[in-house]
Amino acid sequence: MAPAPPQKPTEPKGLLQTHELYKYILETNVYPREPEPLKELRALTASHPWAVMSTAPDAGQMIEILLKLVGVKKAIEVGVFTGYSLLLTALTIPDDGKIVAIDMDRQAYEMGRPVIQKAGVEHKIEFIETAALPALDKLLENPDNEGSFDFAFVDADKVNYINYHERMMKLVKVNGIVAYDNTLWFGSVAQPESLVLDEFKEGRVSTIEFNKSLAADPRIEVTIVPLGDGLTICRRIN
Numbered sequence: 285m286a287p288a289p290p291q292k293p294t295e296p297k298g299l300l301q302t303h304e305l306y307k308y309i310l311e312t313n314v315y316p317r318e319p320e321p322l323k324e325l326r327a328l329t330a331s332h333p334w335a336v337m338s339t340a341p342d343a344g345q346m347i348e349i350l351l352k353l354v355g356v357k358k359a360i361e362v363g364v365f366t367g368y369s370l371l372l373t374a375l376t377i378p379d380d381g382k383i384v385a386i387d388m389d390r391q392a393y394e395m396g397r398p399v400i401q402k403a404g405v406e407h408k409i410e411f412i413e414t415a416a417l418p419a420l421d422k423l424l425e426n427p428d429n430e431g432s433f434d435f436a437f438v439d440a441d442k443v444n445y446i447n448y449h450e451r452m453m454k455l456v457k458v459n460g461i462v463a464y465d466n467t468l469w470f471g472s473v474a475q476p477e478s479l480v481l482d483e484f485k486e487g488r489v490s491t492i493e494f495n496k497s498l499a500a501d502p503r504i505e506v507t508i509v510p511l512g513d514g515l516t517i518c519r520r521i522n
């Protein structure tokens with residue numbers, strides 16, 4: 285029998301066996317509990333041509349639990365887009381909490397910003413519009429930032445995940461969490477290259493290398509959770 289054709293990566297079924305199963309999870313557990321501002325932001329983002337980039341709401345639920353478990357007050361996010369994961373974080377941390385949010389493109393953030401303002405959580409956000417690597421290095425120039433973050437969420441260019449990880453190991457405190465989105469890259473990490481669409485090939489190679497390096501990293505405990513498009517959760521242990 286010929287191998288199955290590559291799955292169209294934009295199909296909203298996550299990584300599960302069937303679209304129906306993903307829909308079941310979303311409809312029974314995720315959407316009924318999703319805060320109103322996040323629903324609004326998701327609806328607004330649906331008209332954006334890159335809407336598929338938003339963090340999946342099922343992965344968002346896991347992030348919310350982690351934020352609460354850890355008691356996060358100071359967070360950092362790389363890759364904001366229209367702000368789904370950012371708004372989720374801002375809604376979850378305490379009123380005097382802070383989030384440093386980095387994205388080199390402000391336009392998508394501006395689309396979501398009115399929803400963030402209306403939700404009354406913009407005061408927790410410091411948005412920095414630059415490429416992430418120099419921004420993280422700049423933060424590290426100030427020793428006060430070292431080990432100061434309780435939580436980091438990385439959802440940007442996959443080729444740089446390895447570089448972001450090195451910075452996060454310095455910025456996040458021992459026992460802090462670093463979470464990475466899209467670490468199964470639409471399932472392509474386990475597909476032969478010939479089955480992967482051209483535009484996903486580079487991300488596939490980077491993600492495979494990244495996953496391998498995290499598995500061998502003695503500074504962390506790590507788990508790949510197959511929510512959304514793959515969410516890797518690391519706890520810094522030393």
Ligand SMILES: C[S@@+](CC[C@H](N)C(=O)[O-])C[C@H]1O[C@@H](n2cnc3c(N)ncnc32)[C@H](O)[C@@H]1O
Pocket residue numbers: 337338339362363364365366367368369370386387388389392414415416417439440441444
């Ligand atoms: C997948 S989207 C982020 C989705 C977001 N977490 C959400 O929930 O909607 C990736 C974002 O990373 C940004 N990005 C990509 N490469 C970057 C880089 N080198 N530095 C800063 N931002 C980058 C893009 O502009 C884009 O907005």
Ligand SMILES: O=c1cc(-c2ccc(O)c(O)c2)oc2c(O)c(O)ccc12
Pocket residue numbers: 293336337338439440441465466483484
């Ligand atoms: O569907 C996506 C596509 C891409 C993407 C594809 C080819 C590129 O050359 C590129 O720069 C980005 O990026 C995503 C992403 O980063 C996400 O977090 C979630 C979904 C996507």
